[in-house]
Amino acid sequence: MKVIKPVLSIIRNKYLVASIAFFVWMMFFDRNDFFEQRERRQHLYKLQESKEYFTNEIQKERKFSQELKNNPAVIEKIAREKYLMKRDNEDLFIIQPAEEN
Secondary structure (H helix, E strand, C coil): CCCHHHHHHHHHHHHHHHHHHHHHHHHHCCCCCCCHHHHHHHHHHHHHHHHHHHHHHHHHHHHHHHHHHCCCHHHHHHHHHCCCCCCCCCCCCCCCCCCCC
């Protein structure tokens, strides 16, 4: 009987019961519950990382674009490496690595 009276007095406190019910509702049943918030936060971190990556890539590409516009040696290097172009008095040998089985 001594244990039941304190428990009943806690249960009868309508502010405590309302607070606990509100907390449980917000943690598990609401549209923006705790788990959804955590998932969105992780997605935000991934988006921020990808933004940083693509910002760095854009800077690299802009620098490369400026070099292509201003430096004919870079244009020749790209033509030789990527498009396998050669000068008139040159021979071109293409060596491909052996495939592993």
